[in-house]
Amino acid sequence: MISVDTKAKEWLGNRDRPGRTWRPGKDAIKVDCHTFTTNDQPMAIPYGIYDVANNTGWVNVGTDHETAEFAVESIRRWWRNRGRxxxxxxxxxxxxxxxxGSNDPRRWTWKNNLAAFARExxxxxxxxxxxxxxxxWNKIEHRMFCHITANWRGRPLTSYQVVIETIAATxxxxxxTIGAELDTGSYDLGVSVTPAEFHAPAITTNAFHGDWNYSLAPVPPRTPEVLAVGRRIDPDLIMMLTNPALTGMPRTDFEHLVAISEPYWDAMAEAAFQRRFHRPRSYLHPQTSSLDHSHRLLAAILxxxxxxxxxxxxxxxxxxxxxLSNQFQDGNRLxxxxxxxxxxxxxxxxxxxEQLHARATPIEPLH
Known part of the structure; x- marks a missing residue:
């Protein structure tokens, strides 16, 4: 069992640091009085992995960006250097x-990179x-990060070497005991997943809050043929859910509503995407296409x-x-x-x- 998180990013340079430390008399560390951040100012991004059973840690110090790819690469380096x-x-x-942050469960780049590490x-x-x-409450916060912070209190972090050595001396x-390594890799921002990549990882969600608790098996990614079968919803189930006793409208009226409202949903989805990302959609986003329009509208009605x-x-x-809650919001607007x-x-x-069958017992009227 490991606990992971990103420690606070640290600007490098002869900058003052919070905290106090003992120094020989009249030998105080001199730092710059005014420190301003520039675009070329180096930054240390410490991503930590804490092994709960062994009471050992590993910190991968990045130099580029805090992304999901960087987070998984940090776990991979811990496994190669220490965990294995x-x-x-x-x-x-x-x-x-x-x-x-970089390990946000809503980020599919995190899950895709983690699935790749599981296969490796x-x-x-x-x-x-x-x-x-x-x-x-994450154990790494009060079992490892707090000791690193105490170890470099009052000490300017002038270079990556100082950061690495200070962490390793904790x-x-x-x-x-903590190991540390410098990661000079490049991790691009704004990386998104394609619909095929979205459905490729073999993810098993837990019955309790599957959006927070899930497992990834070390198996090859699912092929498009398997994905197509996995996404298909049983027609008999849809026939039962569209029963007029449940929807309150004949099936012909429901089909007509689906046909006339679909263009509106496309426009709403495009506007919402541009408000969030300030660019047009390059493809139908997999998170909004997990249900098609008819199923989304049916869910809102039910x-x-x-x-x-x-x-x-x-x-x-x-x-x-x-x-499904997100689908309700879109369907209710329509x-x-x-x-x-x-x-x-x-x-x-x-x-x-059984209860659903009981509520659908009224027979559809004949026309």
């Missing part, structure tokens, strides 16, 4: 991390992200009708509850735009397939 020797018989690896190492990797606002009475719970509907459609009135069904929403 400390755990020669390991077949699984548990990673605890916070829910932001042969390890089954399980990741558990701490909920937002609880990152300080020890504690309980036996903590949720407004209170015909089925969100958790059970997400299970039926093969998506996470978080993803329903409001076309002034579709949806009346809720009496009783509790269906939580099982």
């Amino acid at each position: 020797a400390d755990h020669p018989n390991a077949t699984r690896l548990l990673i605890t991390a916070d829910a932001g 190492s042969g390890l089954e990797i399980t990741v558990c992200h701490l909920p937002p606002g609880t990152s300080k 020890t504690t009475k309980t036996g903590l 949720r407004r009708r209170k015909a089925v719970t969100s958790t059970f509907l997400a299970h039926l459609l093969g998506v996470t509850r978080t993803n 329903l409001d735009l076309h002034r579709v009135v949806v009346s809720p069904l009496p009783g509790s929403a269906a939580r099982t397939l």
